[in-house]
Amino acid sequence: MALWRGSACAGFLALAVGCVFLLEPELPGSALHSLWSSLRLGPAPVSPGPLSPEGRLAAAWDALIVQPARRWRRVAVGVNACVDVVISGVKLLQALGLSPGNGRDHAVLHSKSDLEEAFVYFMGKGAAAERFFSDKETFHDIAQTASEFPGAQHYVGGNAALIGQRFAANTDLKVLLCGPIGPKLHELLDDNVFVPPESLQEVDEFHLILEYLAGEEWGPFKAPHANRFIFSHDLSNGAMNMLEVFVSSLEEFQPDLVVLSGLHMMEGQSKELQRKRLLEVVTSISDIPTGIPIHLELASMTNRELMSSIVHQQVFPAVTSLGLNEQELLFLSQSASGPHASLSSWDGIPDVGMVSDILFWILKEHGRSKSRSSDLTRIHFHTLVYHILATVDGHWANQLAAVAAGARVAGTQACATETIDASRVSLRAPQEFMTSHSESGSKIVLNPNKPVVEWHREGITFYFTPVLVCKDPIRTVGLGDAISAEGLFYSEAHPD
Numbered sequence: 001m002a003l004w005r006g007s008a009c010a011g012f013l014a015l016a017v018g019c020v021f022l023l024e025p026e027l028p029g030s031a032l033h034s035l036w037s038s039l040r041l042g043p044a045p046v047s048p049g050p051l052s053p054e055g056r057l058a059a060a061w062d063a064l065i066v067q068p069a070r071r072w073r074r075v076a077v078g079v080n081a082c083v084d085v086v087i088s089g090v091k092l093l094q095a096l097g098l099s100p101g102n103g104r105d106h107a108v109l110h111s112k113s114d115l116e117e118a119f120v121y122f123m124g125k126g127a128a129a130e131r132f133f134s135d136k137e138t139f140h141d142i143a144q145t146a147s148e149f150p151g152a153q154h155y156v157g158g159n160a161a162l163i164g165q166r167f168a169a170n171t172d173l174k175v176l177l178c179g180p181i182g183p184k185l186h187e188l189l190d191d192n193v194f195v196p197p198e199s200l201q202e203v204d205e206f207h208l209i210l211e212y213l214a215g216e217e218w219g220p221f222k223a224p225h226a227n228r229f230i231f232s233h234d235l236s237n238g239a240m241n242m243l244e245v246f247v248s249s250l251e252e253f254q255p256d257l258v259v260l261s262g263l264h265m266m267e268g269q270s271k272e273l274q275r276k277r278l279l280e281v282v283t284s285i286s287d288i289p290t291g292i293p294i295h296l297e298l299a300s301m302t303n304r305e306l307m308s309s310i311v312h313q314q315v316f317p318a319v320t321s322l323g324l325n326e327q328e329l330l331f332l333s334q335s336a337s338g339p340h341a342s343l344s345s346w347d348g349i350p351d352v353g354m355v356s357d358i359l360f361w362i363l364k365e366h367g368r369s370k371s372r373s374s375d376l377t378r379i380h381f382h383t384l385v386y387h388i389l390a391t392v393d394g395h396w397a398n399q400l401a402a403v404a405a406g407a408r409v410a411g412t413q414a415c416a417t418e419t420i421d422a423s424r425v426s427l428r429a430p431q432e433f434m435t436s437h438s439e440s441g442s443k444i445v446l447n448p449n450k451p452v453v454e455w456h457r458e459g460i461t462f463y464f465t466p467v468l469v470c471k472d473p474i475r476t477v478g479l480g481d482a483i484s485a486e487g488l489f490y491s492e493a494h495p496d
Contacts, residue, residue: 036158053420054468057448058411060273061404061465064452067397068492076255077164078246080237080262081284082205084187084477085146089119089210089229090218092146100219107302108268109133109231112142117231123212126225127327130300132232132268139233143206154492155477156188157183157207158237159261159297162478166485168192173489176253178246179262180205180236194253198434205485209477217262226473230300237265240277247284257488258288260319261297263310264375282331285318292491294375295321297484298328307335317374318367320493323484326383327352338365339438346361350383352433353441356462359390360436363460365471377490382406382467382483385428389463391488393456397492401453403463406487413482414470422468429466 067280071432083146084104093116106114109131120127133139139413146152156165156425168190177193181202193299207230226442236242238260250258263281266274288294296319311332312318324332330471334341341355359379366374369392377395380403381388389403408420415424429447435441446466453464 008175012418020288042075052422053427053448054420056410056423057427057451057466058420058422058425060449060451061420063406065408065490066398066402068490069402070492072173072257072489074176074253074255074258075164075167075259076176076178076246076250076253076258077160077167078178078262079160079240079242079260080165080265081156081158081161081177081181081185082207082232082237083182084209085143086153086206086209086211086228086475086477087146087149087151087154090125090216091151092142092149092208092210093119093218095145096142100221103221104130105302105345106131111136112138115142115231117232119210120221122227122229123216123218123223124215124221125333126223126227128229128300128325130228130328131266131302132234132238132265134268136233139231143208146208147206154188155326156185156216157209157477159299159481161185161189162260162481163244163259163261163297163485164193165190167489171454174253174338176249176255178249180242194340196245196249198249199242200238205232205234205236207234208224208427211476213473213486217480226476228476231475233402234268236263237262238268239273240266241283243281243284247287255292257493258292258294259297259485259488260285261299263296263306263315264299264301267301267303267306274303274306275309277369278313278315282314282318285315291496293320294321294490295319295484297336297481298322298324298332299480301331302339304331304335308334311336311366316376317372320375321378321380321488321491322362322376323382323388323480323487325480326355329355329358329381333361349430351437351465352386352388353435353437353445354368354429355381355383355388355437356441356457357438358462359388359462360457361436363390363392364458368395380406380484381456381488382410382480383466384402385469386430386464386466387483391461391463393459393461395494396496398453398490399461399463400466402487402490403465404452405490406483407465407467409482409486410479411468413479414473414476416474420468424472425468425470427466428469440481449467 098116104117106118133277178199183292186202212223216223338361340354368374377388377392432445
């Protein structure tokens, strides 16, 4: 009888502690485990997936992500498009007979040796990068080897095409895509993407995407994160050949949102051509009817003069919204003498307060204000473990849902799942952070049950949310484009 009473008591207590797990998910796990251990009931139960921080955060996102009151109907996207050949970077370089030497960045790749040095340099940092390969014949040989390599995959590539594909997943949206579109790319595009006949060309532009896994090693180099190194010899996109076709197509298409990308591809051009083309970009943008929001998606760059020109030569004031990652943000600040420009690179996870300072500076110095006629009112920043949306007050709605939707799609697309699988993602965002280092910012403590944090600074509102990082990413290419597209899809622009 005593044995039975002991078993019953243990069962009752186990049930009670189980109820605590269910009813008080915010109670620290250490407290629950201590309680269980003190009762000597054996190994503590593992908190089930939905009650893990990752599960709670995903559930909170789902509740926050609501459709905007006014939705986009027609989205026009241009102007860079290509076929991405995705392959293991280490395996391809080995197949090319290369060995890991000293990691070194190159602004432009001129040889296979430059490719090897630049690849291991960024692999060792776990950082994404994109470079132009100057030698046409050598690039053609590398591209052929990559395309025929066992396991190589062909995908829609180029920021514009990837953003267009993401928008096209919403069947109630009409999507126009302009760019250099060859037969293979046309075949890969969603049926919901309309391509003007003037955008079609006989030969595809190929970009090589060298991927590496977190922890992957090659010689003395070990990748701290999964990421990719991109390179191409892309002249059509580099000259933005489809810009005029894009703008001329807008009158007939009548979009209510325009997305522009591909400015970074001009790095392979001469300085004179860059300046000339940039002025033509500004002129073309000015031809877009007033009142249609224009989002500019930036990408990896190494030419400070080109970046400075994009900032100062009326490109920023002509667009409504920006999308960029941590490398592009810091490079922008360095090129235009912004906050924290003395920082050579991010040391691990980009500091939230520093990121916030740079975003604030961009909108204060180049965004809309009472004394400035700029259209820029929104920036969507994304890095591996968190996102921030910053907006000038009074111009955008539903941004809380937008930043959450962008973060959610990062987790689902990287893991190739329809919804967040809490067992396959991890919460790696800083548990606490300061909102600024340029002024006395406030301290934020992360709460998975309330995953979007909001703060204000001189007429600018910031929306922060962590990202649930995929533990075993299936594909890292195009995440930034999917994030920006999803954030825009849930955004609502106030008419002027």
